[in-house]
Amino acid sequence: MHEFFLARNAEVKRELAAREPFRERFFAKDCLWDSRRGVLERSEGEIIEAVLSFDGGAEVVTKELRPFHRLRYHLCAVADTWQIKWVEFECLRCLGTAGNRDCFVGKGRGWCGQPPQDGNSDDGTPPPGDYWRR
Numbered sequence: 001m002h003e004f005f006l007a008r009n010a011e012v013k014r015e016l017a018a019r020e021p022f023r024e025r026f027f028a029k030d031c032l033w034d035s036r037r038g039v040l041e042r043s044e045g046e047i048i049e050a051v052l053s054f055d056g057g058a059e060v061v062t063k064e065l066r067p068f069h070r071l072r073y074h075l076c077a078v079a080d081t082w083q084i085k086w087v088e089f090e091c092l093r094c095l096g097t098a099g100n101r102d103c104f105v106g107k108g109r110g111w112c113g114q115p116p117q118d119g120n121s122d123d124g125t126p127p128p129g130d131y132w133r134r
């Protein structure tokens, strides 16, 4: 994940630099609209809180990527590395705790997000994680 964080930070810098001519042409220097102000600082601020590894993948919970309180990345093993399969964000009402059936946001899971409909999880073997324990 640290490699991912570093690569994302570099990508954000590249995107911001590529937008500079566009910004200079159409926006006054003090106009913040669509400026993406703080995006690099937010990207650089994300830290890993917990890792759950299992055969074929892992779940990584991170925090401090504003505006999200926490994110849960679902990783799948690909050859000798991994890829992000999907990402959930923590329900702001339930704060990652499952069981609140009254919550319309996370539907009692504590996290919000949907796994992809196709891919590795369609072999009938549910991966670990709160989403699958509902």
Ligand SMILES: [Zn+2]
Binding pocket: 091, 092, 093, 094, 095, 100, 103, 104, 105, 106, 107, 108, 109, 110, 111
């Ligand atoms: Zn909730």
